[in-house]
Amino acid sequence: MKFILYSINYAPELTGIGKYNGELAAALPALGVATTVITAPPYYPEWQIHAGFDNSYSTTKPQSGLTVCRNPLYVPSKVTTFKRLLHLSSFALSSFGRLLTMIRQKPDVIFLVQPTLFCAPFALLYARVCGAKTILHIQDFEIDAMFGLGLATQGKLKQLVSSIERFLMNRFDKVSSISFSMLENARRKGVPEHKLLFFPNWSDTNFVHPDVDASALRASWGYQPDDKVVLYSGNLGQKQGLDIVLEAAKALADSPKVKFIIIGSGAYRETLEQLAHSMGLSNVEFKPLQPWELVPQILVMADVHLVVQKKGVADAVLPSKLTNILAVGGHALVTAEQHTELGKIAERYPGIYQLVEPEHSIDFIAALKQILQQDTQATNQVARNYAVENINSDKVIKRFVEDLQQLVHKE
Template identity: 65%
Template sequence: MEFLLYSLNYKPELTGIGKYNGDLAQYLVDKKANVTVMTAPPYYPEWKVHEGFSNKFSAVNDSGVQILRSPLYVPKSVSTLKRLLHLSSFALSSGMRLLSNLRLKPHVVFLVQPTLFCAPITLLYCKLTGALSVMHIQDFEVDAMFGLGMGKQGLFQRVARYVESWLLQRFDVVSSISFSMLENARSKGVEEQKLLFFPNWSDTEFITPEVDGSSIRNDWGYFQDDKVILYSGNIGQKQGLEVVLDAAKHFQSDPKVKFLIIGSGAYADTLKMMASNMGLQNLQFKPLQPWEDIPAILSMADVHLVVQKKGAADAVLPSKLTNILSVGGHALVTAELHTELGKISEKYRNIYTLVEPENSKAFINALAQLITLDTRIPNLTARKYAIDNLNKDQVIDRFISDLYLHLEKNSEKLGNIHAK
């Protein structure tokens, strides 16, 4: 199979979409597929082009994956207007790059949302090459924008939602990472037979409860009887991490409760300044850590935080949760009951503790309960869920099989594969 992955994000980005794209591309290569990746220079979540990369057109082969990078505007501070310029700049530069590579003639073009801005050029490219068009939704960026109040209501919102629906309906396949997000796609007019469930995954053989995190715990200055409360990942506005600062302030009188935030992002400097102004001595910030250290870091934490604002959880399913579940972590998750996270918590009792977003009192009360548990004993419900539902090999193999079924339904596309 000739597979073209088209996305803003790709490895060596350590978090979120870039990490999953890197895993998928390498897995397909290992399965003897020819994979081309159309992407940008790595910039996320720091919102700064990574050292060793230039914000220019480039091409390189990495472990059998042909990576074509196109420049984009990376704002130092993120606003609604700057984000739109950021997304549209990538769509413009990568779109020109895409059309200049008609010779690739892929069997499948796998576009990852965000960004929806690349959808028109993707559909045109697939029309010209005969490729199967797949829209994979990691974030419903239009829903996220309006849900978080970043866009004005009224005519602009109606036009944005109409264009989104119109574009989604024209892809051969629309996949997403949760059943709630697939239901959302269905409500936007995507036909049932086009929908494909393709969740994010975890390397459940690498990230396990058996990994010993005591050495990192010691190196970072924590005692064995400390309760370490960990948030790890993107530090952005949609997370609503102010509630973590409120919790740190509440527990400041207890010397055994320590808060740790690992990550970076557009909101990181603001959050650090807020923590400093609050005089929080029990909160430590660290940058993103190497992937090989992640199992030990996750294992050493007593409580894991998955925090989002209201309006985000329906549009965005946090990728960090997969590895927390795989390590058997005790997690405190902010989401409303009607969301996918809420439905999972109801179906799998004790998989994690769920509280209402942006409710500091509920968040602190739930945290107070969690730190009384023996958190050295893994959460077996979480671990079993990860093994049964999030194993990387099983998830990607099922996706490949499902993709071939969709190719069979699109006989012209299937003929395209057999002819090459």
């Protein structure tokens, strides 16, 4: 089978969509799926092209059965609504140029990852010419996120954009997503039931597990065995609402054994660091994104994991960082509304994590204090069992390949 993975994000990006795309593309050839990736140079979450990469067209073959085609794009140093639109549009146009050179390849499936929906017309046109099946995989409802964060005005513009989104989604053979709530959102947008496909994010539960020894890392980072380490790791962007973490650090400033670590990069990092400095917080440490090899130790080292989002975002985006937190049996504090996927999981699996309403700092701080009083070095077995049974990477990817085969060979 010939498969095209079409996405603006790809490895070696360490967070979010790029990480999952990289793992998927690397796994597919061994399962009989020759894979071509159409992507951009890595830039996320720092919003700058990573060292060792040029913002130009390039093609590499990192392993047998895998080809990675990178295409230039505009990367703004300061992200605004207008600049983000230019950013997405630039990749759509440059990658369409790449598609035109690949007309004769005759892929069986083209798999477009949203974001960015800007590429959808080009993916559909290419598939029509080549006779390929199409899948729109929704990692993030970018239209919902845009309006939910107030990055665009409402009213007639929203109606127009939503109509275009609905039109494009319904032109794909399948629409997949990472959670049942997001599939339900696709239904509300008019995608018929027979087109929907569940393809969740995953964790390598054999690599990320609770039996990792993290004592050496804890000591090298300057933490004592009896310190309580509260960790946020991931993108530092506007939609996370990370000010609440600094409010919690301030509330716990008189507990010297409680240490906060914020690991990551993003457009909001500098603002957060300035805010922490202005608040006089000596119990908060910022670190850059860490190598993947250290991730299991970092996750095991933490006593409490924070999964933080603003109100109105959690139903559109299922946080990718949560999969590995569950895999290590971590004790997590999650901000999400009850009706979201995260709320439903918390209700279905009591004890998997602590759930509080977004942007409620008093409840957030109270819940954090409650978790800190528990034996946080003990494995959260509810979380670990959920990860092994539901989001093991081998199981999820093999099931996806079976879905691909069924789509391609369907009469």
